[in-house]
Amino acid sequence: MPGLREWESDSVKLLEAKQTKEEMKMRKRSLREWIKKNRKEIDSVILKECRNFGSINDDSRWKFIINHEGLYSWAKSEGINA
Numbered sequence: 001m002p003g004l005r006e007w008e009s010d011s012v013k014l015l016e017a018k019q020t021k022e023e024m025k026m027r028k029r030s031l032r033e034w035i036k037k038n039r040k041e042i043d044s045v046i047l048k049e050c051r052n053f054g055s056i057n058d059d060s061r062w063k064f065i066i067n068h069e070g071l072y073s074w075a076k077s078e079g080i081n082a
Contacts (some may be wrong), residue, residue, distance in 0.1 A: 034080045
């Protein structure tokens with residue numbers, strides 16, 4: 001039968017894992033909110049860099065930001081964890 005210390009240790013690990021999942025959701029949501037807030041500027045950069053980009057949606061914006069040094073730096077400078 002597990003002792004109190006083992007139970008506390010498992011509880012702490014579970015809590016840490018839950019917090020990590022919540023942090024990941026917050027990061028993703030924060031980036032999504034940042035994209036919504038700056039959609040026009042982001043789209044102008046995308047269209048300037050890739051004239052034949054096609055349809056632009058938030059998923060494609062997200063991928064572009066992650067791979068574009070300037071947009072990525074801008075997001076990071078505003079406290080977004082991308």
